[in-house]
Amino acid sequence: MRRWAVTELTAAALVQRGITQLTGRSDSPRRDAEVLLQAACGIDRTALAKNPDCSIDVAAADAYFDFLNRRYNHEPIACILGHKEFWSLDIELNASTLVPRPETELLVETALEAIPAGIAIEIADLGTGSGAIALALAAERPLARITATDINPDALAQARDNASRLGLAIHFEEGDWFGPLAGRRFDVIVSNPPYVRDDDPLLQTGPALFEPPLALFGGQDGLACIRTLCTSVKDHLNPGGFFALEHGHDQQDAVKALLSEKGLESIVGLKDLAGHPRVTTARMPR
Ligand SMILES: C[S@@+](CC[C@H](N)C(=O)[O-])C[C@H]1O[C@@H](n2cnc3c(N)ncnc32)[C@H](O)[C@@H]1O
Structure with missing residues:
Protein backbone atom coordinates (compact mmCIF):
# COMPACT_ATOMS: atom_id res chain seq x y z
CA MET A 1 0.00 0.00 0.00
CA ARG A 2 1.27 3.50 -0.84
CA ARG A 3 2.20 5.60 2.20
CA TRP A 4 1.61 8.94 0.47
CA ALA A 5 -0.76 10.80 -1.82
CA VAL A 6 0.59 12.39 -5.02
CA THR A 7 -0.24 15.89 -3.72
CA GLU A 8 2.12 15.32 -0.74
CA LEU A 9 5.23 14.88 -2.82
CA THR A 10 6.73 18.32 -2.51
CA ALA A 11 9.88 18.79 -0.47
CA ALA A 12 8.12 21.09 2.01
CA ALA A 13 5.24 18.65 2.55
CA LEU A 14 7.63 15.75 3.05
CA VAL A 15 9.74 17.70 5.53
CA GLN A 16 6.58 18.61 7.45
CA ARG A 17 5.57 14.99 7.49
CA GLY A 18 8.97 14.01 8.80
CA ILE A 19 8.79 16.65 11.55
CA THR A 20 5.43 15.26 12.64
CA GLN A 21 6.77 11.69 12.72
CA LEU A 22 9.98 12.55 14.57
CA THR A 23 8.61 15.00 17.14
CA GLY A 24 9.08 13.42 20.55
CA ARG A 25 11.53 10.85 19.11
CA SER A 26 14.39 13.19 18.19
CA ASP A 27 15.77 16.39 19.74
CA SER A 28 15.99 17.97 16.29
CA PRO A 29 13.03 16.77 14.19
CA ALA A 49 15.82 25.92 0.92
CA LYS A 50 15.54 27.81 -2.39
CA ASN A 51 12.88 25.59 -3.82
CA PRO A 52 10.80 24.03 -1.03
CA ASP A 53 7.90 23.30 -3.37
CA CYS A 54 9.97 21.21 -5.79
CA SER A 55 8.40 17.82 -6.37
CA ILE A 56 10.14 14.69 -5.15
CA ASP A 57 9.96 11.50 -7.19
CA VAL A 58 8.33 8.39 -5.82
CA ALA A 59 11.55 6.36 -5.39
CA ALA A 60 13.22 9.16 -3.42
CA ALA A 61 10.11 9.63 -1.28
CA ASP A 62 10.06 5.91 -0.49
CA ALA A 63 13.74 6.01 0.49
CA TYR A 64 12.97 9.02 2.70
CA PHE A 65 10.11 7.21 4.44
CA ASP A 66 12.44 4.30 5.18
CA PHE A 67 15.02 6.71 6.62
CA LEU A 68 12.31 8.35 8.76
CA ASN A 69 11.22 4.99 10.15
CA ARG A 70 14.81 4.15 11.08
CA ARG A 71 15.24 7.51 12.78
CA TYR A 72 11.89 7.03 14.56
CA ASN A 73 13.41 3.84 15.99
CA HIS A 74 16.33 5.93 17.37
CA GLU A 75 18.97 4.96 14.80
CA PRO A 76 21.56 7.77 14.71
CA ILE A 77 21.55 9.91 11.56
CA ALA A 78 25.22 8.99 10.91
CA CYS A 79 24.35 5.26 10.86
CA ILE A 80 21.44 5.87 8.47
CA LEU A 81 23.52 8.01 6.12
CA GLY A 82 26.73 5.98 6.49
CA HIS A 83 28.97 8.95 7.12
CA LYS A 84 29.81 11.61 9.70
CA GLU A 85 31.88 14.76 9.79
CA PHE A 86 34.84 14.61 12.17
CA TRP A 87 37.55 17.27 12.35
CA SER A 88 35.99 18.73 9.16
CA LEU A 89 36.65 15.44 7.33
CA ASP A 90 33.85 13.39 5.81
CA ILE A 91 34.31 9.97 7.41
CA GLU A 92 32.45 7.04 5.85
CA LEU A 93 31.14 4.36 8.18
CA ASN A 94 30.07 0.74 8.02
CA ALA A 95 28.38 -1.65 10.45
CA SER A 96 31.75 -2.37 12.15
CA THR A 97 32.78 1.21 12.86
CA LEU A 98 31.85 3.48 15.76
CA VAL A 99 30.33 6.82 14.77
CA PRO A 100 33.13 9.29 15.65
CA ARG A 101 32.09 11.44 18.62
CA PRO A 102 32.61 15.20 18.95
CA GLU A 103 34.33 14.65 22.32
CA THR A 104 37.02 12.62 20.56
CA GLU A 105 38.15 15.87 18.92
CA LEU A 106 39.65 16.68 22.36
CA LEU A 107 41.96 13.70 21.92
CA VAL A 108 43.00 14.98 18.49
CA GLU A 109 43.55 18.53 19.78
CA THR A 110 45.59 17.25 22.71
CA ALA A 111 47.75 15.04 20.51
CA LEU A 112 48.35 17.88 18.03
CA GLU A 113 49.69 20.06 20.84
CA ALA A 114 52.32 17.38 21.43
CA ILE A 115 53.19 16.85 17.74
CA PRO A 116 55.40 19.52 16.24
CA ALA A 117 54.58 20.39 12.63
CA GLY A 118 57.30 19.83 10.07
CA ILE A 119 58.91 16.81 11.73
CA ALA A 120 58.57 13.21 10.60
CA ILE A 121 57.62 11.68 13.92
CA GLU A 122 56.12 8.22 14.47
CA ILE A 123 52.50 8.07 15.65
CA ALA A 124 50.25 5.12 16.48
CA ASP A 125 46.44 5.16 16.76
CA LEU A 126 45.20 1.98 18.46
CA GLY A 127 41.61 0.85 17.84
CA THR A 128 41.27 3.16 14.87
CA GLY A 129 37.73 2.10 13.84
CA SER A 130 36.72 4.35 10.94
CA GLY A 131 40.20 5.87 11.11
CA ALA A 132 38.80 9.16 12.44
CA ILE A 133 41.66 10.05 14.81
CA ALA A 134 44.47 8.88 12.53
CA LEU A 135 42.89 10.72 9.56
CA ALA A 136 42.58 13.96 11.52
CA LEU A 137 46.23 13.71 12.63
CA ALA A 138 47.36 12.89 9.09
CA ALA A 139 45.45 15.90 7.74
CA GLU A 140 47.13 18.22 10.26
CA ARG A 141 50.62 16.70 10.29
CA PRO A 142 51.38 15.52 6.76
CA LEU A 143 54.99 14.67 7.58
CA ALA A 144 54.12 12.34 10.46
CA ARG A 145 54.35 8.59 9.87
CA ILE A 146 51.08 7.21 11.20
CA THR A 147 50.28 3.58 11.95
CA ALA A 148 46.66 2.71 12.80
CA THR A 149 45.50 -0.64 14.14
CA ASP A 150 42.23 -2.43 14.85
CA ILE A 151 41.28 -5.99 15.68
CA ASN A 152 38.23 -5.80 13.42
CA PRO A 153 39.15 -6.34 9.74
CA ASP A 154 35.88 -4.80 8.53
CA ALA A 155 36.51 -1.62 10.49
CA LEU A 156 40.06 -1.55 9.16
CA ALA A 157 38.79 -1.94 5.58
CA GLN A 158 36.58 1.11 6.08
CA ALA A 159 39.47 3.08 7.59
CA ARG A 160 41.64 2.16 4.59
CA ASP A 161 38.90 3.33 2.19
CA ASN A 162 38.57 6.61 4.08
CA ALA A 163 42.32 7.23 3.94
CA SER A 164 42.44 6.51 0.24
CA ARG A 165 39.35 8.63 -0.58
CA LEU A 166 40.73 11.55 1.48
CA GLY A 167 44.24 11.13 0.04
CA GLY A 183 59.26 -4.42 18.72
CA ARG A 184 58.13 -0.97 17.48
CA ARG A 185 58.36 2.32 19.37
CA PHE A 186 56.53 5.59 18.69
CA ASP A 187 56.84 9.25 19.65
CA VAL A 188 53.09 9.59 20.16
CA ILE A 189 50.48 6.93 20.89
CA VAL A 190 46.76 7.76 20.95
CA SER A 191 43.75 5.58 21.59
CA ASN A 192 40.01 5.81 22.09
CA PRO A 193 39.38 2.23 23.25
CA PRO A 194 36.03 0.66 24.19
CA TYR A 195 35.35 1.84 27.75
CA VAL A 196 31.67 1.32 28.49
CA ARG A 197 30.78 -1.08 31.30
CA ASP A 198 29.19 -4.30 30.03
CA ASP A 199 26.07 -3.69 32.12
CA ASP A 200 25.68 0.03 31.40
CA PRO A 201 21.90 0.57 31.21
CA LEU A 202 22.35 3.19 28.48
CA LEU A 203 23.36 0.39 26.15
CA GLN A 204 19.97 -1.25 26.36
CA THR A 205 18.29 1.72 24.67
CA GLY A 206 19.02 4.47 22.22
CA PRO A 207 21.79 4.97 19.68
CA ALA A 208 24.24 2.49 21.23
CA LEU A 209 22.01 -0.36 20.02
CA PHE A 210 23.06 0.48 16.48
CA GLU A 211 26.81 0.47 17.06
CA PRO A 212 29.26 -2.45 17.05
CA PRO A 213 29.57 -3.97 20.56
CA LEU A 214 33.31 -4.54 19.98
CA ALA A 215 33.75 -0.77 19.78
CA LEU A 216 31.82 -0.05 22.97
CA PHE A 217 32.25 -2.63 25.71
CA GLY A 218 35.24 -2.54 28.02
CA GLY A 219 34.40 -5.42 30.36
CA GLN A 220 32.70 -5.44 33.76
CA ASP A 221 34.18 -2.14 34.95
CA GLY A 222 34.76 -0.71 31.45
CA LEU A 223 38.53 -0.64 32.05
CA ALA A 224 39.63 -3.94 30.48
CA CYS A 225 41.06 -2.46 27.25
CA ILE A 226 42.42 0.59 29.09
CA ARG A 227 44.30 -1.74 31.48
CA THR A 228 45.83 -3.62 28.53
CA LEU A 229 46.92 -0.38 26.87
CA CYS A 230 48.37 1.17 30.05
CA THR A 231 50.23 -2.05 30.86
CA SER A 232 52.07 -2.23 27.52
CA VAL A 233 52.39 1.38 26.42
CA LYS A 234 55.85 1.78 28.00
CA ASP A 235 57.19 -0.98 25.73
CA HIS A 236 56.18 1.07 22.67
CA LEU A 237 57.04 4.69 23.49
CA PHE A 242 53.53 11.05 24.62
CA PHE A 243 50.45 8.92 25.34
CA ALA A 244 46.88 10.28 25.09
CA LEU A 245 43.92 8.12 26.02
CA GLU A 246 40.17 8.79 25.86
CA HIS A 247 38.07 7.24 28.65
CA GLY A 248 34.70 7.39 30.40
CA HIS A 249 33.77 10.47 32.44
CA ASP A 250 34.13 8.54 35.70
CA GLN A 251 37.36 6.66 34.83
CA GLN A 252 40.00 9.39 35.00
CA ASP A 253 41.20 8.61 38.54
CA ALA A 254 41.56 4.92 37.66
CA VAL A 255 43.44 5.76 34.45
CA LYS A 256 45.82 8.12 36.27
CA ALA A 257 46.50 5.47 38.92
CA LEU A 258 47.20 2.83 36.25
CA LEU A 259 49.58 5.08 34.33
CA SER A 260 51.44 6.05 37.46
CA GLU A 261 51.66 2.41 38.58
CA LYS A 262 53.18 1.51 35.19
CA GLY A 263 55.89 4.17 35.53
CA LEU A 264 54.59 6.88 33.18
CA GLU A 265 55.11 10.49 34.27
CA SER A 266 53.70 14.01 33.72
CA ILE A 267 50.18 12.59 34.00
CA VAL A 268 47.49 15.15 33.14
CA GLY A 269 43.69 14.83 33.08
CA LEU A 270 41.62 16.91 30.64
CA LYS A 271 37.91 17.74 30.43
CA ASP A 272 35.75 17.77 27.30
CA LEU A 273 33.54 20.68 26.24
CA ALA A 274 30.72 19.36 28.42
CA GLY A 275 33.07 19.58 31.43
CA HIS A 276 33.50 15.79 31.77
CA PRO A 277 36.94 14.29 32.50
CA ARG A 278 37.55 12.64 29.11
CA VAL A 279 41.24 12.38 28.17
CA THR A 280 44.34 11.57 30.19
CA THR A 281 47.87 12.10 28.91
CA ALA A 282 51.24 10.91 30.14
CA ARG A 283 54.90 10.82 29.09
CA MET A 284 57.48 8.10 28.97
CA PRO A 285 60.43 8.96 31.23
CA ARG A 286 63.52 10.13 29.31
C1 LIG B 1 35.59 3.31 20.85
S1 LIG B 1 36.02 2.63 19.27
C2 LIG B 1 37.04 3.95 18.64
C3 LIG B 1 37.03 4.08 17.15
C4 LIG B 1 37.76 5.33 16.63
N1 LIG B 1 39.15 5.34 17.06
C5 LIG B 1 37.08 6.57 17.11
O1 LIG B 1 37.60 7.23 18.02
O2 LIG B 1 36.00 6.91 16.60
C6 LIG B 1 37.18 1.38 19.74
C7 LIG B 1 37.83 0.60 18.61
O3 LIG B 1 38.68 -0.37 19.20
C8 LIG B 1 38.62 -1.55 18.44
N2 LIG B 1 39.02 -2.67 19.30
C9 LIG B 1 38.27 -3.36 20.19
N3 LIG B 1 38.99 -4.32 20.77
C10 LIG B 1 40.24 -4.25 20.24
C11 LIG B 1 41.44 -4.99 20.44
N4 LIG B 1 41.49 -6.00 21.30
N5 LIG B 1 42.53 -4.63 19.73
C12 LIG B 1 42.49 -3.61 18.84
N6 LIG B 1 41.36 -2.89 18.60
C13 LIG B 1 40.25 -3.19 19.30
C14 LIG B 1 37.19 -1.62 17.97
O4 LIG B 1 37.05 -2.46 16.84
C15 LIG B 1 36.89 -0.16 17.70
O5 LIG B 1 37.13 0.17 16.36
Whole structure:
Protein backbone atom coordinates (compact mmCIF):
# COMPACT_ATOMS: atom_id res chain seq x y z
CA MET A 1 0.00 0.00 0.00
CA ARG A 2 1.27 3.50 -0.84
CA ARG A 3 2.20 5.60 2.20
CA TRP A 4 1.61 8.94 0.47
CA ALA A 5 -0.76 10.80 -1.82
CA VAL A 6 0.59 12.39 -5.02
CA THR A 7 -0.24 15.89 -3.72
CA GLU A 8 2.12 15.32 -0.74
CA LEU A 9 5.23 14.88 -2.82
CA THR A 10 6.73 18.32 -2.51
CA ALA A 11 9.88 18.79 -0.47
CA ALA A 12 8.12 21.09 2.01
CA ALA A 13 5.24 18.65 2.55
CA LEU A 14 7.63 15.75 3.05
CA VAL A 15 9.74 17.70 5.53
CA GLN A 16 6.58 18.61 7.45
CA ARG A 17 5.57 14.99 7.49
CA GLY A 18 8.97 14.01 8.80
CA ILE A 19 8.79 16.65 11.55
CA THR A 20 5.43 15.26 12.64
CA GLN A 21 6.77 11.69 12.72
CA LEU A 22 9.98 12.55 14.57
CA THR A 23 8.61 15.00 17.14
CA GLY A 24 9.08 13.42 20.55
CA ARG A 25 11.53 10.85 19.11
CA SER A 26 14.39 13.19 18.19
CA ASP A 27 15.77 16.39 19.74
CA SER A 28 15.99 17.97 16.29
CA PRO A 29 13.03 16.77 14.19
CA ARG A 30 13.24 19.52 11.52
CA ARG A 31 16.98 19.20 11.01
CA ASP A 32 16.73 15.40 10.88
CA ALA A 33 13.84 15.48 8.39
CA GLU A 34 15.69 17.93 6.14
CA VAL A 35 18.97 16.01 6.24
CA LEU A 36 17.23 12.71 5.51
CA LEU A 37 15.25 14.19 2.63
CA GLN A 38 18.40 15.72 1.15
CA ALA A 39 20.13 12.33 1.33
CA ALA A 40 17.15 10.46 -0.15
CA CYS A 41 16.85 12.90 -3.07
CA GLY A 42 20.52 13.70 -3.59
CA ILE A 43 19.87 17.43 -3.31
CA ASP A 44 21.79 19.87 -1.15
CA ARG A 45 20.54 22.11 1.63
CA THR A 46 20.69 25.31 -0.40
CA ALA A 47 18.69 23.83 -3.28
CA LEU A 48 16.07 22.56 -0.85
CA ALA A 49 15.82 25.92 0.92
CA LYS A 50 15.54 27.81 -2.39
CA ASN A 51 12.88 25.59 -3.82
CA PRO A 52 10.80 24.03 -1.03
CA ASP A 53 7.90 23.30 -3.37
CA CYS A 54 9.97 21.21 -5.79
CA SER A 55 8.40 17.82 -6.37
CA ILE A 56 10.14 14.69 -5.15
CA ASP A 57 9.96 11.50 -7.19
CA VAL A 58 8.33 8.39 -5.82
CA ALA A 59 11.55 6.36 -5.39
CA ALA A 60 13.22 9.16 -3.42
CA ALA A 61 10.11 9.63 -1.28
CA ASP A 62 10.06 5.91 -0.49
CA ALA A 63 13.74 6.01 0.49
CA TYR A 64 12.97 9.02 2.70
CA PHE A 65 10.11 7.21 4.44
CA ASP A 66 12.44 4.30 5.18
CA PHE A 67 15.02 6.71 6.62
CA LEU A 68 12.31 8.35 8.76
CA ASN A 69 11.22 4.99 10.15
CA ARG A 70 14.81 4.15 11.08
CA ARG A 71 15.24 7.51 12.78
CA TYR A 72 11.89 7.03 14.56
CA ASN A 73 13.41 3.84 15.99
CA HIS A 74 16.33 5.93 17.37
CA GLU A 75 18.97 4.96 14.80
CA PRO A 76 21.56 7.77 14.71
CA ILE A 77 21.55 9.91 11.56
CA ALA A 78 25.22 8.99 10.91
CA CYS A 79 24.35 5.26 10.86
CA ILE A 80 21.44 5.87 8.47
CA LEU A 81 23.52 8.01 6.12
CA GLY A 82 26.73 5.98 6.49
CA HIS A 83 28.97 8.95 7.12
CA LYS A 84 29.81 11.61 9.70
CA GLU A 85 31.88 14.76 9.79
CA PHE A 86 34.84 14.61 12.17
CA TRP A 87 37.55 17.27 12.35
CA SER A 88 35.99 18.73 9.16
CA LEU A 89 36.65 15.44 7.33
CA ASP A 90 33.85 13.39 5.81
CA ILE A 91 34.31 9.97 7.41
CA GLU A 92 32.45 7.04 5.85
CA LEU A 93 31.14 4.36 8.18
CA ASN A 94 30.07 0.74 8.02
CA ALA A 95 28.38 -1.65 10.45
CA SER A 96 31.75 -2.37 12.15
CA THR A 97 32.78 1.21 12.86
CA LEU A 98 31.85 3.48 15.76
CA VAL A 99 30.33 6.82 14.77
CA PRO A 100 33.13 9.29 15.65
CA ARG A 101 32.09 11.44 18.62
CA PRO A 102 32.61 15.20 18.95
CA GLU A 103 34.33 14.65 22.32
CA THR A 104 37.02 12.62 20.56
CA GLU A 105 38.15 15.87 18.92
CA LEU A 106 39.65 16.68 22.36
CA LEU A 107 41.96 13.70 21.92
CA VAL A 108 43.00 14.98 18.49
CA GLU A 109 43.55 18.53 19.78
CA THR A 110 45.59 17.25 22.71
CA ALA A 111 47.75 15.04 20.51
CA LEU A 112 48.35 17.88 18.03
CA GLU A 113 49.69 20.06 20.84
CA ALA A 114 52.32 17.38 21.43
CA ILE A 115 53.19 16.85 17.74
CA PRO A 116 55.40 19.52 16.24
CA ALA A 117 54.58 20.39 12.63
CA GLY A 118 57.30 19.83 10.07
CA ILE A 119 58.91 16.81 11.73
CA ALA A 120 58.57 13.21 10.60
CA ILE A 121 57.62 11.68 13.92
CA GLU A 122 56.12 8.22 14.47
CA ILE A 123 52.50 8.07 15.65
CA ALA A 124 50.25 5.12 16.48
CA ASP A 125 46.44 5.16 16.76
CA LEU A 126 45.20 1.98 18.46
CA GLY A 127 41.61 0.85 17.84
CA THR A 128 41.27 3.16 14.87
CA GLY A 129 37.73 2.10 13.84
CA SER A 130 36.72 4.35 10.94
CA GLY A 131 40.20 5.87 11.11
CA ALA A 132 38.80 9.16 12.44
CA ILE A 133 41.66 10.05 14.81
CA ALA A 134 44.47 8.88 12.53
CA LEU A 135 42.89 10.72 9.56
CA ALA A 136 42.58 13.96 11.52
CA LEU A 137 46.23 13.71 12.63
CA ALA A 138 47.36 12.89 9.09
CA ALA A 139 45.45 15.90 7.74
CA GLU A 140 47.13 18.22 10.26
CA ARG A 141 50.62 16.70 10.29
CA PRO A 142 51.38 15.52 6.76
CA LEU A 143 54.99 14.67 7.58
CA ALA A 144 54.12 12.34 10.46
CA ARG A 145 54.35 8.59 9.87
CA ILE A 146 51.08 7.21 11.20
CA THR A 147 50.28 3.58 11.95
CA ALA A 148 46.66 2.71 12.80
CA THR A 149 45.50 -0.64 14.14
CA ASP A 150 42.23 -2.43 14.85
CA ILE A 151 41.28 -5.99 15.68
CA ASN A 152 38.23 -5.80 13.42
CA PRO A 153 39.15 -6.34 9.74
CA ASP A 154 35.88 -4.80 8.53
CA ALA A 155 36.51 -1.62 10.49
CA LEU A 156 40.06 -1.55 9.16
CA ALA A 157 38.79 -1.94 5.58
CA GLN A 158 36.58 1.11 6.08
CA ALA A 159 39.47 3.08 7.59
CA ARG A 160 41.64 2.16 4.59
CA ASP A 161 38.90 3.33 2.19
CA ASN A 162 38.57 6.61 4.08
CA ALA A 163 42.32 7.23 3.94
CA SER A 164 42.44 6.51 0.24
CA ARG A 165 39.35 8.63 -0.58
CA LEU A 166 40.73 11.55 1.48
CA GLY A 167 44.24 11.13 0.04
CA LEU A 168 45.85 10.72 3.48
CA ALA A 169 48.80 8.40 4.03
CA ILE A 170 48.33 5.97 6.91
CA HIS A 171 49.79 2.52 7.43
CA PHE A 172 47.22 0.01 8.74
CA GLU A 173 47.82 -3.14 10.81
CA GLU A 174 45.25 -5.67 11.99
CA GLY A 175 45.49 -7.19 15.47
CA ASP A 176 44.94 -7.10 19.20
CA TRP A 177 46.13 -3.75 20.65
CA PHE A 178 49.96 -3.74 20.58
CA GLY A 179 50.11 -7.22 19.02
CA PRO A 180 50.85 -6.05 15.46
CA LEU A 181 53.38 -3.50 16.75
CA ALA A 182 55.78 -5.93 18.43
CA GLY A 183 59.26 -4.42 18.72
CA ARG A 184 58.13 -0.97 17.48
CA ARG A 185 58.36 2.32 19.37
CA PHE A 186 56.53 5.59 18.69
CA ASP A 187 56.84 9.25 19.65
CA VAL A 188 53.09 9.59 20.16
CA ILE A 189 50.48 6.93 20.89
CA VAL A 190 46.76 7.76 20.95
CA SER A 191 43.75 5.58 21.59
CA ASN A 192 40.01 5.81 22.09
CA PRO A 193 39.38 2.23 23.25
CA PRO A 194 36.03 0.66 24.19
CA TYR A 195 35.35 1.84 27.75
CA VAL A 196 31.67 1.32 28.49
CA ARG A 197 30.78 -1.08 31.30
CA ASP A 198 29.19 -4.30 30.03
CA ASP A 199 26.07 -3.69 32.12
CA ASP A 200 25.68 0.03 31.40
CA PRO A 201 21.90 0.57 31.21
CA LEU A 202 22.35 3.19 28.48
CA LEU A 203 23.36 0.39 26.15
CA GLN A 204 19.97 -1.25 26.36
CA THR A 205 18.29 1.72 24.67
CA GLY A 206 19.02 4.47 22.22
CA PRO A 207 21.79 4.97 19.68
CA ALA A 208 24.24 2.49 21.23
CA LEU A 209 22.01 -0.36 20.02
CA PHE A 210 23.06 0.48 16.48
CA GLU A 211 26.81 0.47 17.06
CA PRO A 212 29.26 -2.45 17.05
CA PRO A 213 29.57 -3.97 20.56
CA LEU A 214 33.31 -4.54 19.98
CA ALA A 215 33.75 -0.77 19.78
CA LEU A 216 31.82 -0.05 22.97
CA PHE A 217 32.25 -2.63 25.71
CA GLY A 218 35.24 -2.54 28.02
CA GLY A 219 34.40 -5.42 30.36
CA GLN A 220 32.70 -5.44 33.76
CA ASP A 221 34.18 -2.14 34.95
CA GLY A 222 34.76 -0.71 31.45
CA LEU A 223 38.53 -0.64 32.05
CA ALA A 224 39.63 -3.94 30.48
CA CYS A 225 41.06 -2.46 27.25
CA ILE A 226 42.42 0.59 29.09
CA ARG A 227 44.30 -1.74 31.48
CA THR A 228 45.83 -3.62 28.53
CA LEU A 229 46.92 -0.38 26.87
CA CYS A 230 48.37 1.17 30.05
CA THR A 231 50.23 -2.05 30.86
CA SER A 232 52.07 -2.23 27.52
CA VAL A 233 52.39 1.38 26.42
CA LYS A 234 55.85 1.78 28.00
CA ASP A 235 57.19 -0.98 25.73
CA HIS A 236 56.18 1.07 22.67
CA LEU A 237 57.04 4.69 23.49
CA ASN A 238 60.34 6.37 22.76
CA PRO A 239 61.98 8.19 25.72
CA GLY A 240 59.92 11.33 26.39
CA GLY A 241 57.14 9.92 24.16
CA PHE A 242 53.53 11.05 24.62
CA PHE A 243 50.45 8.92 25.34
CA ALA A 244 46.88 10.28 25.09
CA LEU A 245 43.92 8.12 26.02
CA GLU A 246 40.17 8.79 25.86
CA HIS A 247 38.07 7.24 28.65
CA GLY A 248 34.70 7.39 30.40
CA HIS A 249 33.77 10.47 32.44
CA ASP A 250 34.13 8.54 35.70
CA GLN A 251 37.36 6.66 34.83
CA GLN A 252 40.00 9.39 35.00
CA ASP A 253 41.20 8.61 38.54
CA ALA A 254 41.56 4.92 37.66
CA VAL A 255 43.44 5.76 34.45
CA LYS A 256 45.82 8.12 36.27
CA ALA A 257 46.50 5.47 38.92
CA LEU A 258 47.20 2.83 36.25
CA LEU A 259 49.58 5.08 34.33
CA SER A 260 51.44 6.05 37.46
CA GLU A 261 51.66 2.41 38.58
CA LYS A 262 53.18 1.51 35.19
CA GLY A 263 55.89 4.17 35.53
CA LEU A 264 54.59 6.88 33.18
CA GLU A 265 55.11 10.49 34.27
CA SER A 266 53.70 14.01 33.72
CA ILE A 267 50.18 12.59 34.00
CA VAL A 268 47.49 15.15 33.14
CA GLY A 269 43.69 14.83 33.08
CA LEU A 270 41.62 16.91 30.64
CA LYS A 271 37.91 17.74 30.43
CA ASP A 272 35.75 17.77 27.30
CA LEU A 273 33.54 20.68 26.24
CA ALA A 274 30.72 19.36 28.42
CA GLY A 275 33.07 19.58 31.43
CA HIS A 276 33.50 15.79 31.77
CA PRO A 277 36.94 14.29 32.50
CA ARG A 278 37.55 12.64 29.11
CA VAL A 279 41.24 12.38 28.17
CA THR A 280 44.34 11.57 30.19
CA THR A 281 47.87 12.10 28.91
CA ALA A 282 51.24 10.91 30.14
CA ARG A 283 54.90 10.82 29.09
CA MET A 284 57.48 8.10 28.97
CA PRO A 285 60.43 8.96 31.23
CA ARG A 286 63.52 10.13 29.31
C1 LIG B 1 35.59 3.31 20.85
S1 LIG B 1 36.02 2.63 19.27
C2 LIG B 1 37.04 3.95 18.64
C3 LIG B 1 37.03 4.08 17.15
C4 LIG B 1 37.76 5.33 16.63
N1 LIG B 1 39.15 5.34 17.06
C5 LIG B 1 37.08 6.57 17.11
O1 LIG B 1 37.60 7.23 18.02
O2 LIG B 1 36.00 6.91 16.60
C6 LIG B 1 37.18 1.38 19.74
C7 LIG B 1 37.83 0.60 18.61
O3 LIG B 1 38.68 -0.37 19.20
C8 LIG B 1 38.62 -1.55 18.44
N2 LIG B 1 39.02 -2.67 19.30
C9 LIG B 1 38.27 -3.36 20.19
N3 LIG B 1 38.99 -4.32 20.77
C10 LIG B 1 40.24 -4.25 20.24
C11 LIG B 1 41.44 -4.99 20.44
N4 LIG B 1 41.49 -6.00 21.30
N5 LIG B 1 42.53 -4.63 19.73
C12 LIG B 1 42.49 -3.61 18.84
N6 LIG B 1 41.36 -2.89 18.60
C13 LIG B 1 40.25 -3.19 19.30
C14 LIG B 1 37.19 -1.62 17.97
O4 LIG B 1 37.05 -2.46 16.84
C15 LIG B 1 36.89 -0.16 17.70
O5 LIG B 1 37.13 0.17 16.36
